[in-house]
Amino acid sequence: MNLAIRGLVQRFTDQRSGAQTTVLDGLGLVTRDIQALVLVGPSGGGKSTLLRILAGLDVPIAGTVAFDGEPLPRDEAGLRGYRRTVGTVFQAYNLFPHLTAMQNLLLPLVQVHGLTEAAARDRVQEPLERFGLASHAHKRPAELSGGQKQRVAILRALVVQPRRLFLDEPTSALDPEMTGEVLDMIGELKAAGTQFVLVTHEMGFARRVADEIAFIADGGCPALEPPAEFFGGCREPQVVSFLERTRRA
Amino acid sequence: MPRWLAHLIVIALVAAAAGWAFASLDMTWNWGVVWEYRAAFWKGWWTTVGLALAALLVSLVIGLVTALMLRSRFTLLEAAARVYVELIRGTPLLVQLLVGWYVIAAAVRVGTDYRGVVGVLVLALFSGAYMAEIIRGGLDAIPRAQIDSARAIGLTPWQTLRFVVLPQAVRIALPAVAGQLVSLIKDSSLLSVISIGEFTFAARNVNSATYSTLESYLPLAAGYLALTLPLSALSRWLERRFRYEAA
Numbered sequence: 001m002n003l004a005i006r007g008l009v010q011r012f013t014d015q016r017s018g019a020q021t022t023v024l025d026g027l028g029l030v031t032r033d034i035q036a037l038v039l040v041g042p043s044g045g046g047k048s049t050l051l052r053i054l055a056g057l058d059v060p061i062a063g064t065v066a067f068d069g070e071p072l073p074r075d076e077a078g079l080r081g082y083r084r085t086v087g088t089v090f091q092a093y094n095l096f097p098h099l100t101a102m103q104n105l106l107l108p109l110v111q112v113h114g115l116t117e118a119a120a121r122d123r124v125q126e127p128l129e130r131f132g133l134a135s136h137a138h139k140r141p142a143e144l145s146g147g148q149k150q151r152v153a154i155l156r157a158l159v160v161q162p163r164r165l166f167l168d169e170p171t172s173a174l175d176p177e178m179t180g181e182v183l184d185m186i187g188e189l190k191a192a193g194t195q196f197v198l199v200t201h202e203m204g205f206a207r208r209v210a211d212e213i214a215f216i217a218d219g220g221c222p223a224l225e226p227p228a229e230f231f232g233g234c235r236e237p238q239v240v241s242f243l244e245r246t247r248r249a
Numbered sequence: 250m251p252r253w254l255a256h257l258i259v260i261a262l263v264a265a266a267a268g269w270a271f272a273s274l275d276m277t278w279n280w281g282v283v284w285e286y287r288a289a290f291w292k293g294w295w296t297t298v299g300l301a302l303a304a305l306l307v308s309l310v311i312g313l314v315t316a317l318m319l320r321s322r323f324t325l326l327e328a329a330a331r332v333y334v335e336l337i338r339g340t341p342l343l344v345q346l347l348v349g350w351y352v353i354a355a356a357v358r359v360g361t362d363y364r365g366v367v368g369v370l371v372l373a374l375f376s377g378a379y380m381a382e383i384i385r386g387g388l389d390a391i392p393r394a395q396i397d398s399a400r401a402i403g404l405t406p407w408q409t410l411r412f413v414v415l416p417q418a419v420r421i422a423l424p425a426v427a428g429q430l431v432s433l434i435k436d437s438s439l440l441s442v443i444s445i446g447e448f449t450f451a452a453r454n455v456n457s458a459t460y461s462t463l464e465s466y467l468p469l470a471a472g473y474l475a476l477t478l479p480l481s482a483l484s485r486w487l488e489r490r491f492r493y494e495a496a
Contacts, residue, residue, distance in 0.1 A: 057397060057400060080400075090398065090401075093392055094398050095398075096398070096412075098416045107404075111404065111412060156402065
């Protein structure tokens with residue numbers, strides 16, 4: 001994926017006080033021909049805000065984003081069309097609790113992508129088996145473990161055959177053991193060639209899976225480095241202290 | 250103590266107190282005369298069931314539309330819904346019925362054949378104001394993250410409402426809706442003031458024909474309980490069931 005971000009600005013206005021917070025302040029970033037981009041950095045640094053813009057869920061106040069030379073639309077109808085070509089997974093509450101895992105998978109295929117129910121079932125069967133979820137397909141989210149829920153959510157994003165995935169801290173609401181099963185799944189996707197942008201606090205995993213790591217801290221232009229350099233040779237004091245904190249945690 | 254036993258004891262105590270009160274009246278019961286009017290009771294009871302069901306359906310539609318208006322970004326829609334809800338909830342149904350029939354229905358020249366239709370509409374407008382707040386509560390209970398997920402998979406706003414928000418909101422609101430139906434059934438007794446031949450109207454007629462007041466009105470209480478008790482039980486069952494599901 002060739003991602004080109006220029007001059008990205010995002011501000012939020014507090015409903016009550018009217019105070020404005022600038023989260024992204026002219027952020028710029030260019031990647032060339034990579035498969036997996038991982039965004040790391042301190043909480044509140046703007047990682048999730050950036051990911052929501054990349055996923056077409058929010059519109060920035062200023063600036064442009066282009067994937068493979070195609071700029072993201074700015075109107076809601078255009079963005080909806082864009083969102084149908086990508087997949088997004090959030091921290092938690094991805095699945096619709098009134099639907100079974102299977103129905104969650106079928107909903108976008110049937111209602112958004114126009115497959116017949118039979119064709120949609122055909123399409124999800126193989127991935128369900130590959131990721132060990134076939135025996136849970138009839139269950140509602142309340143009957144699934146946290147890790148199973150996130151894996152079904154990733155699968156739902158995947159079965160529409162998106163151009164790329166956006167994963168916003170997909171394991172930060174999980175226990176360590178469940179974190180492992182979700183990270184394994186993302187690792188398999190990497191091996192299978194899926195393109196993705198991942199926000200994570202799992203530094204060890206970031207190092208394994210990333211082609212490039214972007215350190216997002218103050219909304220400005222982040223350093224963009226391959227993992228070996230980021231974790232090995234990084235000299236920026238801000239990054240060094242961040243890495244030290246995550247190591248202690 | 251098991252709950253059923255506690256219920257039984259309380260019911261027995263209430264029955265004993267009521268029995269003592271009635272016994273001390275020292276009156277001669279006249280059930281025989283009233284029994285002759287059983288067909289009128291029966292017909293009135295079924296009319297009440299029909300009126301309440303019709304009013305429930307219409308009030309669900311009114312409540313849903315009003316709830317969406319209450320959440321609307323367009324201030325004029327929101328204001329209209331708010332004024333309607335407060336106006337209806339703040340005035341007696343009796344006045345609404347009298348104004349609805351003797352003023353509004355008369356102004357648009359509705360024939361007396363359509364008494365029942367006007368009655369159902371007024372009752373539905375009355376109940377719809379409460380329904381709106383119930384449904385709004387259900388809609389407000391859907392977390393923001395669900396809307397994000399729906400947008401992320403590419404659903405349109407209408408599809409989001411239909412496949413994600415409404416099915417969940419209905420589950421949340423259902424126990425309260427069943428409770429509102431209980432109120433609706435009892436409130437329908439006021440339709441007798443515009444001479445609709447429902448259950449209460451039947452009891453009133455029997456009373457004026459037989460001068461046996463208690464014998465006419467006690468079956469009325471029993472007839473309403475026969476409708477409302479199962480509904481209360483249904484409401485509590487729904488509440489338990491969906492609480493479990495959401496956990």
